[in-house]
Structures are given as C-alpha cells and as structure tokens.
Amino acid sequence: MLKKLFYNRTLVISVFVVLIIALTVVGLGPLIYSMIAGPGVTTEPLDDSRAKEASTDVNGQWRVGDGTAPNFTSVGFSFNEVLPAERRLTSGSTTAVDGEIEVTDQEVxxxxxxxxxxxxxxxxxxxxxxxxxxxxxxxxxxxxxxxLTAPVDLSSVPEDGTKGKVTMEGELTIKDATQEIKQDFDVLRDGEHLVIGGAIPINRLDYNVKTPEFLAAKVAEEGDVNILISFKKQD
Known part of the structure; x- marks a missing residue:
C-alpha cells in the first residue's frame, strides 16, 4: 500500500514538473527568440543622390563589380517573421555576387x-x-x-546621373526550383558604372524554401529577393 502511494505521489510530482517546464518554455519562447533575432542585414535600394554623369558608352560587355558608395553590390532577401505579439521584417544579404551582361544598340x-x-x-x-x-x-x-530571357531596352535611362526604370524578364533559380519572373527595376548610369536595383516579390514555397517548426516564430510565405548590382565596363 505504501509502495503504491509513493509511486502515485512520484508520478504526480513528475507530471507537475513537466508542466512547469513546458509552461516556462512557452512563456520564455518569445523572449529567447527576441534575444537571438534582429532586423538582419539589408540590401538597400538603389540611391542616385551621389551619382555622376555617365562617362562611358553603354554598349559593350559589363561585369559585376564591388560598386561604390552608396551602391555597393549585394543580393539578399526580406521576409516577415511572426511572433505571438510581434511581426518584424528580417533580412539577409551577401556581396558574393558574380555575373555579366552584354549591351548592343542600347539593349541588354x-x-x-x-x-x-x-x-x-x-x-x-x-x-x-x-x-x-x-x-x-x-x-x-x-x-x-x-x-535574362528577353532583351532590356536601356535607351530611356538618363546619362546625367539620375535613375531610370526598365522591365526585366528572366528565370530565377533558388535551390532546385526555377520560376519565370517579370519585374521593374531601377537603373542608373553612374560614371563608369551601370547599377541595377529592385525587389522581386516571391513566395518561398515556389522555390521549396520550407521552414521547420520553430518555437516562437513563423516565417511568412511572401517575401522579396532584394537586388543591388553594380556593373563595370570591360575593356
């Protein structure tokens, strides 16, 4: 009898301890998450405030370069993270970008x-x-x-250091998925640089970007691929 009572008491205490731990984790989840989260590193929009007049012919071959302030080359993403009591925009970015474009008769x-x-x-x-x-x-x-899957007309892009706008069509590949996109971008001729910037709206599920079950935060399905790329003319 005493053995049975002791067993029951131990079981009740064990269940009680588990409940306390579970409630503590749930209660502290948002706090813990807030300690390891922040706005992230953002790929900024194209900025023509310090741009100079174009100093080279737009026709020819251009290669991705580092860029100059404030338009340093980077590509990244922005998604909303949803907490029980908060919704915040989080971004990631990289400067590890490479590529080329060919311009003929003012068309990419x-x-x-x-x-x-x-x-x-x-x-x-x-x-x-x-x-x-x-x-x-x-x-x-x-x-x-x-x-790129279609020519891009650059004839309307100003040469005076102010940005213009063009529409680009192409294939975006993330992970093992490729999607057709058509999006407007800002374009700037700045001295010897050709700068392209903008945001491509995406649904991450279209690219098989799936999130695990996080404790406190959920990542929105809709977000942006952020682009700021500075090209330099090749000799």
Whole structure:
C-alpha cells in the first residue's frame, strides 16, 4: 500500500514538473527568440543622390563589380517573421555576387547573375546557421541564379546621373526550383558604372524554401529577393 502511494505521489510530482517546464518554455519562447533575432542585414535600394554623369558608352560587355558608395553590390532577401505579439521584417544579404551582361544598340541582349548562398548573412550567428542549413540547404544548393530571357531596352535611362526604370524578364533559380519572373527595376548610369536595383516579390514555397517548426516564430510565405548590382565596363 505504501509502495503504491509513493509511486502515485512520484508520478504526480513528475507530471507537475513537466508542466512547469513546458509552461516556462512557452512563456520564455518569445523572449529567447527576441534575444537571438534582429532586423538582419539589408540590401538597400538603389540611391542616385551621389551619382555622376555617365562617362562611358553603354554598349559593350559589363561585369559585376564591388560598386561604390552608396551602391555597393549585394543580393539578399526580406521576409516577415511572426511572433505571438510581434511581426518584424528580417533580412539577409551577401556581396558574393558574380555575373555579366552584354549591351548592343542600347539593349541588354544577354545577362546572367550567380549568388553564393553560403555567404548569406543576417545579424545573428544562430539565425545564419538555421537559414543556411534548414531553409536554403546551402550544402546541397550552394548557388542561386538569375538568367535574362528577353532583351532590356536601356535607351530611356538618363546619362546625367539620375535613375531610370526598365522591365526585366528572366528565370530565377533558388535551390532546385526555377520560376519565370517579370519585374521593374531601377537603373542608373553612374560614371563608369551601370547599377541595377529592385525587389522581386516571391513566395518561398515556389522555390521549396520550407521552414521547420520553430518555437516562437513563423516565417511568412511572401517575401522579396532584394537586388543591388553594380556593373563595370570591360575593356
């Protein structure tokens, strides 16, 4: 009898302890998450406030370069993260971008961009690790690509250091999925540079970017691929 009572008491205490731990985790989840989260590293919009007049012919071959302030080359993403009591925009970005475009008779006739996904970074190490291993699976899919599929008319882009706007069509590949996109972009001729910037709205599920079951946060399905690329004329 005493043995049975002792067993029942132990069982009740064990269940009580488990409930306390569970409630503590649920209650502290948002707090813990807020300690490891932040706005991230953002690819900024194209800025023509310090641009100079174009100093080279637009026709020819252009290659991705580092860029100059404030238009340094980078590609990234922005998604909303949803907490029980908060919704915040989180971004990641990388400067590991390569590619070329060919311009003939003021039209971009060919163009491709490659982004090294392993170099994507936010502002938190833990989030970086989760982003690479669980979302983008960079060990399997180390690169993302954009390939132009239609000519782009640059004849209306100003030469005086102010930005213009063009429409681009192409194929965007993330992980093992490729989608057709058509989007407006800002274009700037700045001295010897040709700069393209903008945001491509995407649904991450279209690219098989699926999130695991996080404790406190959920990642929105809709987000943006953010682009700011500075090209330099090749000799």
């Amino acid at each position: 006739t060919e163009g491709s961009i490659k982004v090294l996904m392993e170099d994507l970074t936010t502002d938190k190490t833990v989030r970086d690790q989760n982003m690479k291993s669980k979302l983008f699976e960079t060990d399997k899919f180390p690169e993302a690509f954009f390939k």
